[in-house]
Amino acid sequence: MFVLTSSQMREIDRKASQEIGIPEVVLMENAGFCVFEEIRKDFETLDDKNIAVFCGKGNNGGDGFVVARYLAQVCPNVKVFLFDENVTLISKVFLDILKRLEVDVSILSEELLLSLKTQRFDIIVDAIFGIGLSKDIDGLYKKAIEYINGSGAYVYSVDIPSGICSDSASVRGCAVKANKTVTFVYPKIGNILYPGSYYCGKVIVKDIGIPEKIIKDIKVKILTAEDLDISKFYRFPDSHKGDYGKVGIVAGSKYYPGAAVLCSNAAVQSGCGLCYLITPQEALYFQNLRKPEIVVLPLEGKEGVISFDGFVKFDEYLAKFDVLGFGCGLTKNEEVEKILIHILENFQIPIVIDADGLNTLSSSQKAKKLLANYKSQKVLTPHYMEAARILGVDVKDVAKSPIDAATKIASEFRAICVLKGSRTIITDGDEVFINVLGNPGMAKGGSGDVLTGIILSMIAQGYSAFEAAKLSVYLHSLSADILLEKKAMQTILPSDIIEGLDSAIRRLIEG
Numbered sequence: 001m002f003v004l005t006s007s008q009m010r011e012i013d014r015k016a017s018q019e020i021g022i023p024e025v026v027l028m029e030n031a032g033f034c035v036f037e038e039i040r041k042d043f044e045t046l047d048d049k050n051i052a053v054f055c056g057k058g059n060n061g062g063d064g065f066v067v068a069r070y071l072a073q074v075c076p077n078v079k080v081f082l083f084d085e086n087v088t089l090i091s092k093v094f095l096d097i098l099k100r101l102e103v104d105v106s107i108l109s110e111e112l113l114l115s116l117k118t119q120r121f122d123i124i125v126d127a128i129f130g131i132g133l134s135k136d137i138d139g140l141y142k143k144a145i146e147y148i149n150g151s152g153a154y155v156y157s158v159d160i161p162s163g164i165c166s167d168s169a170s171v172r173g174c175a176v177k178a179n180k181t182v183t184f185v186y187p188k189i190g191n192i193l194y195p196g197s198y199y200c201g202k203v204i205v206k207d208i209g210i211p212e213k214i215i216k217d218i219k220v221k222i223l224t225a226e227d228l229d230i231s232k233f234y235r236f237p238d239s240h241k242g243d244y245g246k247v248g249i250v251a252g253s254k255y256y257p258g259a260a261v262l263c264s265n266a267a268v269q270s271g272c273g274l275c276y277l278i279t280p281q282e283a284l285y286f287q288n289l290r291k292p293e294i295v296v297l298p299l300e301g302k303e304g305v306i307s308f309d310g311f312v313k314f315d316e317y318l319a320k321f322d323v324l325g326f327g328c329g330l331t332k333n334e335e336v337e338k339i340l341i342h343i344l345e346n347f348q349i350p351i352v353i354d355a356d357g358l359n360t361l362s363s364s365q366k367a368k369k370l371l372a373n374y375k376s377q378k379v380l381t382p383h384y385m386e387a388a389r390i391l392g393v394d395v396k397d398v399a400k401s402p403i404d405a406a407t408k409i410a411s412e413f414r415a416i417c418v419l420k421g422s423r424t425i426i427t428d429g430d431e432v433f434i435n436v437l438g439n440p441g442m443a444k445g446g447s448g449d450v451l452t453g454i455i456l457s458m459i460a461q462g463y464s465a466f467e468a469a470k471l472s473v474y475l476h477s478l479s480a481d482i483l484l485e486k487k488a489m490q491t492i493l494p495s496d497i498i499e500g501l502d503s504a505i506r507r508l509i510e511g
C-alpha cells in the first residue's frame with residue numbers, strides 16, 4: 001500500500017478534477033460519506049447519541065459538513081462548531097446545505113467552548129485541519145483540541161488528526177488524539193510514522209473514487225507480505241548446506257560478547273547453510289548460549305577487542321563467505337577502523353554493517369569513501385542515533401524526517417539502508433518501504449543484532465540485499481508480534497525473537 005505526502009495527495013486531487021473531470025465537490029461528498037459510514041458501522045444506533053463536529057475553514061472542514069449532514073439524518077443531536085465562517089468555495093456548498101437543512105451550526109468562541117464543558121458528547125468528529133496544516137496550533141484552535149482530548153468522547157479524525165503534520169508525522173503544538181482516523185485514497189506519512197500514528201488510533205483507508213491510473217510515481221509503501229519474495233524458502237529435496245550459503249560474522253568483544261552470540265544465533269536460526277563467527281578469544285568466556293551449529297574462529301585480540309594482526313589471518317576464510325556481517329559488539333577503536341578499511345580495500349563480498357561498524361564508518365572519511373565505491377552489495381542498519389552520526393546531523397533531524405535520512409544514507413553509499421526504529425524504513429535510495437509490524441517489546445539491547453543475523457542469512461540464501469532487508473525486517477517484527485500473543489512486552493527478549501522465527505517463517509509461508 002502506498003503512503004503519500006501532502007503534495008502528492010494534492011497532485012492526485014488536481015489530476016482527478018482538472019484532467020479527468022471529477023468535480024471536487026464529488027470527492028468531498030465521497031470523503032464525508034466514507035467517514036459517516038465508518039461511524040454508523042461502529043455504533044448499533046446513533047439516534048440516542050450526542051455528536052459534535054468541529055470544522056475548520058479549509059476543505060477538511062468541508063468534509064466535516066458532509067459528515068454532519070449524514071449524521072443529522074439519523075441523529076437529532078448533532079452540533080456543528082465552526083471556527084471561521086469564511087470557508088473555501090467547495091466547503092461553502094456543503095455549509096449552505098447544512099444551513100438550509102437547519103442543522104445546528106455555531107461559530108466557536110472562547111465562551112461557547114467554556115459552556116461546552118458542562119455538556120457531554122458521545123462522539124466528536126475532528127474536521128479542523130487535514131493536509132493543509134501550515135503552522136503550529138495556538139489560540140482557540142489549541143483550546144478546542146484540548147477540549148476534544150479531555151471530553152471522553154469517541155473521536156474520529158477526518159484524514160489526519162488536527163495538529164499532526166501529514167508529511168513528517170510530528171505534532172505541531174498540540175494534536176487531537178483520535179480513536180479512529182478515516183483517511184482517503186492512501187494513508188499519508190503522518191498516519192503511519194510516529195508520533196502521528198499514535199494520535200490516529202486505528203487508521204481506516206477509504207476509496208473516494210479517484211481512478212487508480214492517475215496515481216503514479218509513488219515511491220513510499222507500507223511493507224506487507226505481498227512485497228516479499230519467499231520463493232527461496234522452498235528447499236529442493238536433494239539440496240545440501242552449500243546451497244544455502246556461508247555467512248561470516250565479525251562481531252563481539254570482551255565488553256559485548258552477547259552481541260556476537262545473538263547475531264550468529266539469528267543467522268543459523270533463519271536458514272543459512274553455514275555460519276562462521278570471527279570473534280576475539282576474550283569474548284568466548286560468555287558463549288555458552290551460542291548455538292553449536294556456529295563455527296567459531298577465535299581471533300587474537302588486543303585488550304579484549306579484535307586486532308588487525310589477528311584478523312588478517314582469516315583473509316582466506318573471508319574470500320569464501322557469501323556475505324559478511326561487521327560490527328555487532330566490536331566496540332570502536334583504531335584497530336576496528338583498520339580492519340574495516342582492509343575489508344573494503346581487499347574484498348568484494350556482500351557486506352552488512354551494523355552498530356560499531358557504523359560508528360567506525362561515521363568517523364572515518366577513508367572508510368566512507370571506500371564504502372561508497374565498494375563493488376558489492378551493501379546493507380547499513382543504523383538506528384536513529386547511528387544515522388545521525390553517519391550524516392553528521394542531530395538525531396532530532398533524523399527523527400523529523402526519517403525517510404529523507406534513510407534515503408540520503410542509501411544514496412551516499414549506494415547501499416540498502418535499514419533505518420531502525422518503531423517504524424523501520426528500508427530503502428535503496430529510490431523505493432522506500434515502511435515496516436508497520438513490531439512492538440515496544442523489541443526495544444531492548446540485542447534486538448538489532450538479531451536483525452543483522454537474519455539479513456545476513458537471507459543474503460547467504462540467495463536474496464538480493466534489498467529483498468533480504470525487507471524480508472528480515474518483516475520476519476523480525478512478525479516474530480515479536482507472535483510472541484506478544486503469549487508474552488508480556490517486558491519479558492520478550494531478543495533471544496526469544498530468534499526462537500520465534502520458526503512461527504514467523506511458517507506464518508509467512510502459510511499466508
Ligand SMILES: NC(=O)C1=CN([C@@H]2O[C@H](COP(=O)(O)OP(=O)(O)OC[C@H]3O[C@@H](n4cnc5c(N)ncnc54)[C@H](O)[C@@H]3O)[C@@H](O)[C@H]2O)[C@@H](O)CC1
Nearest residue numbers: 013027028031058059060129130131132133134135136159
Ligand atoms: N479535492 C480535494 O482537495 C479533497 C480534499 N479533501 C479534504 O481537504 C483537506 C485539505 O484541505 P485544505 O487544503 O483546505 O486544508 P485544511 O482544511 O487542512 O486546512 C487549511 C486551512 O487551515 C488554515 N490553517 C492551517 N494551519 C493553521 C493553523 N495552525 N492555525 C490556524 N489556521 C490554519 C489555512 O490557512 C487554511 O485556511 C484534506 O485533508 C481532506 O480532508 C477531501 O475532501 C477529499 C478531496
Ligand SMILES: Nc1ncnc2c1ncn2[C@@H]1O[C@H](COP(=O)(O)OP(=O)(O)O)[C@@H](O)[C@H]1O
Nearest residue numbers: 420421422438439440442443445446447448449
Ligand atoms: N517500539 C518499537 N516498536 C517496534 N520495533 C522496535 C521498537 N523499538 C525497537 N524496535 C526494533 O528493535 C530493534 C532495535 O535495534 P537496535 O536499536 O540496533 O538495538 P541493539 O543495537 O541494542 O540491538 C530494531 O530492529 C527496531 O526496529
Ligand SMILES: [K+]
Nearest residue numbers: 129158160162
Ligand atoms: K482532521
